[in-house]
Amino acid sequence: METYTITKRINDTFGFPGYEPVVLIDRHVPFCEKTAYYAFAECCIVNAVRDGMNLIPYKYIVCRQGTPKMDEALGVAPGWRHTSTLVVSEFTGCSPSLSGAIRVNPWDIEAVSNALNVAINMPDLEKQLRHEKHYRYVSSHDIAYWACSFMQDLTRACEYHYSKRCWGIGFGLNFRILSLSPSFRKLSNDYIITAYKRTSKRAIFLDYDGTVVAQTSIPKTPSPEVISVLNNLCSDPRNNVFIVSGRGKKSLSDWFAQCENLGIAAEHGYFLRWSGMSDWETRSLAADFDWKNTAKPVMKLYTETTDGSYIETKESALVWHHEDADPDFGSCQAKELLDHLENVLANDPVVVKRGQNIVEVKPQGVTKGFVAEKVLSLMIANGKPPDFVLCIGDDRSDEDMFESMSNTAYGSSLASAPAIFACTVGQKPSKARYYLDDTVDVLALLQCLADASKSKSSSTETQVSFDNFV
Numbered sequence: 001m002e003t004y005t006i007t008k009r010i011n012d013t014f015g016f017p018g019y020e021p022v023v024l025i026d027r028h029v030p031f032c033e034k035t036a037y038y039a040f041a042e043c044c045i046v047n048a049v050r051d052g053m054n055l056i057p058y059k060y061i062v063c064r065q066g067t068p069k070m071d072e073a074l075g076v077a078p079g080w081r082h083t084s085t086l087v088v089s090e091f092t093g094c095s096p097s098l099s100g101a102i103r104v105n106p107w108d109i110e111a112v113s114n115a116l117n118v119a120i121n122m123p124d125l126e127k128q129l130r131h132e133k134h135y136r137y138v139s140s141h142d143i144a145y146w147a148c149s150f151m152q153d154l155t156r157a158c159e160y161h162y163s164k165r166c167w168g169i170g171f172g173l174n175f176r177i178l179s180l181s182p183s184f185r186k187l188s189n190d191y192i193i194t195a196y197k198r199t200s201k202r203a204i205f206l207d208y209d210g211t212v213v214a215q216t217s218i219p220k221t222p223s224p225e226v227i228s229v230l231n232n233l234c235s236d237p238r239n240n241v242f243i244v245s246g247r248g249k250k251s252l253s254d255w256f257a258q259c260e261n262l263g264i265a266a267e268h269g270y271f272l273r274w275s276g277m278s279d280w281e282t283r284s285l286a287a288d289f290d291w292k293n294t295a296k297p298v299m300k301l302y303t304e305t306t307d308g309s310y311i312e313t314k315e316s317a318l319v320w321h322h323e324d325a326d327p328d329f330g331s332c333q334a335k336e337l338l339d340h341l342e343n344v345l346a347n348d349p350v351v352v353k354r355g356q357n358i359v360e361v362k363p364q365g366v367t368k369g370f371v372a373e374k375v376l377s378l379m380i381a382n383g384k385p386p387d388f389v390l391c392i393g394d395d396r397s398d399e400d401m402f403e404s405m406s407n408t409a410y411g412s413s414l415a416s417a418p419a420i421f422a423c424t425v426g427q428k429p430s431k432a433r434y435y436l437d438d439t440v441d442v443l444a445l446l447q448c449l450a451d452a453s454k455s456k457s458s459s460t461e462t463q464v465s466f467d468n469f470v
């Protein structure tokens, strides 16, 4: 009814005897008649406000290309360059694929009328070039092409169905489908102990937050149990034990002051100390931190608009924390901040990474993976290639360690491959082959190893310092 009223209003205003600007056809239109309309129309507009995959623009293009018979019927000379002019709503399914079309927002009436004006008054050459684009797309993306591409997508999506186990975890916005390799399994104490006992040049890398101290723990300092188990492990001369953390060197050296033989990598390896007796080494990278002047104001912007968030300034990095913000809002802001920082820092020698409730900007090349590589390479260079490597971590930054420890240990030409245990905390997609459920499991496992060390070394009673060993 509304369409009839509008048609009448336009025709009453702009028509005259013998001319009706709008012809409303409200009946079934047979295929051949529709084809004739499309073939004849100089412009086609499809300005749906909602749409699935509207085929009318494609049909219009094909009809405008026509056939020699249609050309003859239309009275056009052979070799005539065809034209098609399309105005499509940006909400239609075909809008992204028809690059020669004029795109409009159908709610913007003035933009639609301007587009129609442009379409009709466009020079013939432009109409021809646009049509060539349209027709090239339609003729190369035919039904066989679509069927093939759907099949390829389905095959790709199902590629790992039989080699992975999938299940859903979490609720609401946190719902995720996990797809894990069947070889990903829980690290059993009995299994690792066998390898531990038969080896004598061991490297052990432990992440801090979420690995030896629970992410939810209010005191962030290590418990007496953690200090004691690390000391027991460090006192075995066959062990090289490292805490590899994103935290700063001041907190870590204060917290582990009682662990003399413990190696510490702070700020993801920007600082490295081989034991409590040695000095901190700094990663030799360009000491230019001018990027902090760019990153900090952006972080401040997000801190002002995200209640509960704050900025941590480390020597080599800047970290935006949102642990105390609203969980959903904090995550959305973190994603946006990450994009924002990546854009403004695109030309700086830094990387922007997400971690547990943090967005961190740090120098390129500073990774926990570098720490593992450095320690293992040094052991190899000193003629003490590792025969046992254990690495436990819960976060994305620990994935770098899992990758590099395997590459370094397997990549070197060692006489025999070391026993490698890359272990993540919590079941999730990871480069690690093993998982433990939580920090309680981690400490239980470390305790088991420490007990195994004690039972053997008590008979020999030799104490070799870490420096002597490496």
Ligand SMILES: O=P(O)(O)OC[C@H]1O[C@H](O[C@H]2O[C@H](CO)[C@@H](O)[C@H](O)[C@H]2O)[C@H](O)[C@@H](O)[C@@H]1O
Pocket: 207, 208, 209, 210, 220, 244, 245, 246, 247, 248, 312, 319, 321, 322, 323, 355, 356, 357, 358, 360, 395, 397
């Ligand atoms: O490598 P890690 O030992 O896992 O350390 C990573 C980050 O640890 C710290 O952040 C974590 O603790 C904060 C509370 O103290 C918490 O707000 C945050 O959500 C945790 O990720 C540290 O402040 C960061 O600099 C480290 O990168």
